[in-house]
Amino acid sequence: xxxxxxxxxxxxxxxxxxxLFFGKREPNKGSSIGIAALGLAFLFSSIATVQWISRxxxxxxxxxxxxxxxxxxAHHAEPIRKPVTREVTWFExxxxxxxxxxxxxxxxxxxxxxxxxxxxxxxLFSHAYMHDxxxxxxxxxxxxxxxxxxxVLVTASNTLQALFGWELMGLCSFMLIGHWxxxxxxxxxxxxxxxxxxxxxxxVGLLVGVSILFFGAGQTFNMQAINDAALSGHIAHGVLLxxxxxxxxxxxxxxxxxxxxxxxxxxxxxPTPVSALIHAATMxxxxxxxxxxxxxxxxxxxxxxxxxxxxxxLVGGVTILIAAALAFVQSDIKKVLAYSTVSQLxxxxxxxxxxxxxxxxxxxxxxxxxxxxxxxxxxxxxxxGSHHSFDMVEDMGGLKDKMPWTFRTFVVASLALAGxxxxxxxxxxxxxxxxxxxxxxxxxxxxxxxxxxxxxxYMTRCIYLTFFGEPRGAAAHHHPHESPPLIVVPLQILAVxxxxxxxxxxxxKPWFTEWTSNATGVGAGLAHHGFVPITAAFSVIVxxxxxxxxxxxYWRGLRFPITTEGAGKPVYRLLVNKYFLDDxxxxxxxxxxxxxxxxxxxxxxxxxxxxxxxxxxxxxxxLARFVYEVVDQKIVDGAxxxxxxVSEESGSLLRHIQTxxxxxxxxxxxxxxxxxxxxxxxx
Amino acid sequence: MQFLLLAAFLFCVGVYGVLARKNAVxxxxxxxxxxxxxxxNLVALxxxxxxxxxxxxxVFALFVIAVAAAEVGIGLAxxxxxxxxxxxxxxxxxDLMKG
Numbered sequence: 001x002x003x004x005x006x007x008x009x010x011x012x013x014x015x016x017x018x019x020l021f022f023g024k025r026e027p028n029k030g031s032s033i034g035i036a037a038l039g040l041a042f043l044f045s046s047i048a049t050v051q052w053i054s055r056x057x058x059x060x061x062x063x064x065x066x067x068x069x070x071x072x073x074a075h076h077a078e079p080i081r082k083p084v085t086r087e088v089t090w091f092e093x094x095x096x097x098x099x100x101x102x103x104x105x106x107x108x109x110x111x112x113x114x115x116x117x118x119x120x121x122x123x124l125f126s127h128a129y130m131h132d133x134x135x136x137x138x139x140x141x142x143x144x145x146x147x148x149x150x151x152v153l154v155t156a157s158n159t160l161q162a163l164f165g166w167e168l169m170g171l172c173s174f175m176l177i178g179h180w181x182x183x184x185x186x187x188x189x190x191x192x193x194x195x196x197x198x199x200x201x202x203x204v205g206l207l208v209g210v211s212i213l214f215f216g217a218g219q220t221f222n223m224q225a226i227n228d229a230a231l232s233g234h235i236a237h238g239v240l241l242x243x244x245x246x247x248x249x250x251x252x253x254x255x256x257x258x259x260x261x262x263x264x265x266x267x268x269x270x271p272t273p274v275s276a277l278i279h280a281a282t283m284x285x286x287x288x289x290x291x292x293x294x295x296x297x298x299x300x301x302x303x304x305x306x307x308x309x310x311x312x313x314l315v316g317g318v319t320i321l322i323a324a325a326l327a328f329v330q331s332d333i334k335k336v337l338a339y340s341t342v343s344q345l346x347x348x349x350x351x352x353x354x355x356x357x358x359x360x361x362x363x364x365x366x367x368x369x370x371x372x373x374x375x376x377x378x379x380x381x382x383x384x385g386s387h388h389s390f391d392m393v394e395d396m397g398g399l400k401d402k403m404p405w406t407f408r409t410f411v412v413a414s415l416a417l418a419g420x421x422x423x424x425x426x427x428x429x430x431x432x433x434x435x436x437x438x439x440x441x442x443x444x445x446x447x448x449x450x451x452x453x454x455x456x457x458y459m460t461r462c463i464y465l466t467f468f469g470e471p472r473g474a475a476a477h478h479h480p481h482e483s484p485p486l487i488v489v490p491l492q493i494l495a496v497x498x499x500x501x502x503x504x505x506x507x508x509k510p511w512f513t514e515w516t517s518n519a520t521g522v523g524a525g526l527a528h529h530g531f532v533p534i535t536a537a538f539s540v541i542v543x544x545x546x547x548x549x550x551x552x553x554y555w556r557g558l559r560f561p562i563t564t565e566g567a568g569k570p571v572y573r574l575l576v577n578k579y580f581l582d583d584x585x586x587x588x589x590x591x592x593x594x595x596x597x598x599x600x601x602x603x604x605x606x607x608x609x610x611x612x613x614x615x616x617x618x619x620x621x622x623l624a625r626f627v628y629e630v631v632d633q634k635i636v637d638g639a640x641x642x643x644x645x646v647s648e649e650s651g652s653l654l655r656h657i658q659t660x661x662x663x664x665x666x667x668x669x670x671x672x673x674x675x676x677x678x679x680x681x682x683x
Numbered sequence: 684m685q686f687l688l689l690a691a692f693l694f695c696v697g698v699y700g701v702l703a704r705k706n707a708v709x710x711x712x713x714x715x716x717x718x719x720x721x722x723x724n725l726v727a728l729x730x731x732x733x734x735x736x737x738x739x740x741x742v743f744a745l746f747v748i749a750v751a752a753a754e755v756g757i758g759l760a761x762x763x764x765x766x767x768x769x770x771x772x773x774x775x776x777x778d779l780m781k782g
Binding site for chain 1: 710781
């Protein structure tokens with residue numbers, strides 16, 4: 001399976017084609033094809049996982065960059081599992097061979113496993129959730145295509161292929177966010193376009209970065225080769241820095257990092273399973289994956305091993321706080337989760353920035369489970385509890401007893417997100433904090449702790465508004481009930497994983513670390529830190545503190561001296577207006593570009609261009625007269641008339657040989673063939 | 684050598700037939716003569732140049748025979764239609780495309 005990991009994207013790609021052509025004729029309108037394909041993909045991923053784990057760890061990486069690793073203060077390199085790379089030549093251009101192929105290593109396989117599992121559960125969930133949608137078949141086709149894009153990205157052995165998968169996902173994200181483009185006026189289609197254009201802004205960075213690294217690393221797209229070249233110092237630092245910044249911009253766009261995070265909350269206009277799959281578990285982590293995969297480039301370019309401040313950690317840290325604060329003022333349950341996702345992606349980015357590579361990947365792994373669970377839980381609430389509304393303040397409340405399983409799974413996933421031990425989020429978040437603390441990034445340790453506090457508090461608020469208190473609006477009038485099994489079972493599976501997923505990488509048994517080790521080529525530069533009790537204790541305390549604070553506020557009605565009406569009002573306004581970032585983008589940047597430039601353009605139009613045009617007009621008139629009288633009348637007309645006369649004359653001459661007699665034509669052909677034959681013999 | 688002479692003779696007969704006869708069926712037969720003269724050339728020249736070339740030439744000749752069969756089928760169908768419409772197969776009368 002490791003050799004043939006291309007089968008995983010191939011299965012889903014095939015499913016896309018089958019659904020598109022035969023989906024409508026199939027009894028379940030295409031969904032069974034999609035579910036079967038994802039089941040197969042999950043099976044393949046599981047086999048690959050088992051094979052990878054049982055692969056002997058006996059490969060000594062080439063220590064060409066040992067010096068670099070040593071410089072980073074690394075301990076001795078340990079033998080690892082050898083990545084399985086398989087490539088064929090895609091096309092050649094002179095000496096340069098462009099390869100296409102797959103790489104199976106710990107990172108790729110972990111991603112395949114997560115993506116196929118979440119996608120499978122989302123496919124199942126959607127069957128119930130979308131059951132009477134008018135574009136059901138196309139929805140499944142797009143889901144399959146999206147999953148293909150993600151698989152292509154994570155199994156790619158080179159940046160060009162990764163770019164292909166990346167763009168494929170962007171397209172599918174656009175299609176799925178705008179799945180209900182004909183509802184609610186232009187809201188959904190605008191959200192889709194916003195998502196597309198905002199990520200596109202970042203995608204330009206990817207294209208630029210890939211090109212820079214292609215030339216920088218000696219005309220190769222191979223990611224392992226690029227990492228090796230970066231680590232061994234074969235790429236000039238300026239080039240590397242430019243490439244890394246371009247790639248970071250791409251990651252900021254795709255992974256919704258500050259300041260390009262604004263598209264993700266709007267993307268919630270799409271169907272909820274789509275949000276769970278694309279905007280929580282898979283596509284938005286593509287940026288994180290990219291940084292993790294080309295970690296050598298970032299490691300050297302930003303000197304991550306050296307401590308201090310670097311752009312990756314800074315972007316992540318800022319995003320954590322900004323997005324977490326926004327989650328407090330949302331009344332739409334999906335937007336709370338969206339900002340929470342942005343914030344957690346910030347955690348991953350920050351982890352990469354502080355050199356905690358494994359922690360970032362592990363957080364990606366655990367976050368996928370509990371955040372998908374939360375999103376699907378929100379979908380379940382809206383499907384059966386609040387009559388398709390997502391408004392927690394207007395249409396929810398008191399659903400605890402009406403939807404017991406949705407409630408339980410939602411709480412479990414929230415606790416995992418809040419980092420309560422021993423649930424999944426605790427282990428991964430703790431590792432990030434330890435990494436930040438031990439690698440000399442104390443500032444980011446503090447940022448992470450504040451973020452953890454806020455996460456716990458806003459999730460508690462979200463649970464209160466949705467499941468406790470008096471039923472309001474639709475939840476009071478539309479007879480909420482538990483969702484059908486096809487919706488509840490995926491929730492239960494994900495909730496179990498939200499509990500257990502963290503146990504694969506505890507400080508005592510760091511299996512996950514071992515399985516994914518050295519997937520980057522950074523080698524031994526990544527020190528693994530054990531359990532640091534003080535950090536863990538702090539992390540638990542702030543998590544529980546966040547929950548307690550929100551509990552006191554909502555359940556006990558305890559009000560703080562700062563309220564949204566009093567001293568806190570400016571902050572509240574700032575948050576409700578999303579820091580005015582949308583206004584900045586639309587009002588200042590878009591209009592700023594539009595208006596002064598438009599005015600300048602108008603002035604130029606009136607004075608310069610009109611003058612030029614008028615002058616040109618006068619000159620043109622004089623010229624035109626000359627042209628008309630001399631050139632046109634005499635030369636051109638003469639030529640045209642001449643041509644007409646010539647063709648008429650020659651036509652009337654030649655029509656005599658057009659007798660309509662087959663045999664005469666044959667004679668002419670024979671004669672011509674004879675002439676040519678003679679010419680061939682003579683010359 | 685005698686094969687090539689035979690082929691040349693057949694070719695000339697064929698060309699004469701195509702150009703001079705008025706009967707459409709005879710013209711078709713003459714075309715067959717031309718094609719067969721070419722087949723003789725292919726086989727003969729192949730044999731002169733060794734075993735491998737001989738096989739190629741013969742295969743090519745077989746190919747020509749197959750295509751010629753198709754060509755005659757279409758040709759006779761056309762002749763039949765002309766006869767139905769005009770009650771004549773005199774080619775000199777078929778000059779609707781006259782310029």
